[in-house]
Amino acid sequence: QVQLVESGGGLVQAGGSLRLSCAVSGRTISDYAMGWFRRAPGKEREFVAGIKLTTSVADSVKGRFTISRDNAKNTMYLQMNGLKPEDTAVYYCAARLLIFFSGSGTSAHEYNFWGQGTQVTVSS
Helix, strand or coil: CCEEEEECCEEEECCCCEEEEEEEECCCHHHEEEEEEEECCCCCCEEEEEECCCEEECCCCCCCEEEEEECCCCEEEEEECCCCHHHCEEEEEEEEEHHHCCCCCCCHHHCCEECCCEEEEEEC
């Protein structure tokens, strides 16, 4: 069983930066397809970024957010620059074993392990 723990959220002014971390325990992170999702108040959960053999990011954050992972630290990151008030949400990391992964990685239902979420609030 794998466990995911997010950290790094907080309150930041528009234009600022934050780096979210997702620490993976129980298995080696390189065995997994990983993703970041977010849920804003009153909205559906949406894809932010994903990493398998390659990386992908949602159009809404392209050029501002970067996903990466450090296999030695068993940790995935989301570097968020140029934050906007509309980025305010609870951010979740997600994972699924690569051997069971066949989709694009942009849908929440493709993942079966989730963290508890970390709040990101961007003030205007």
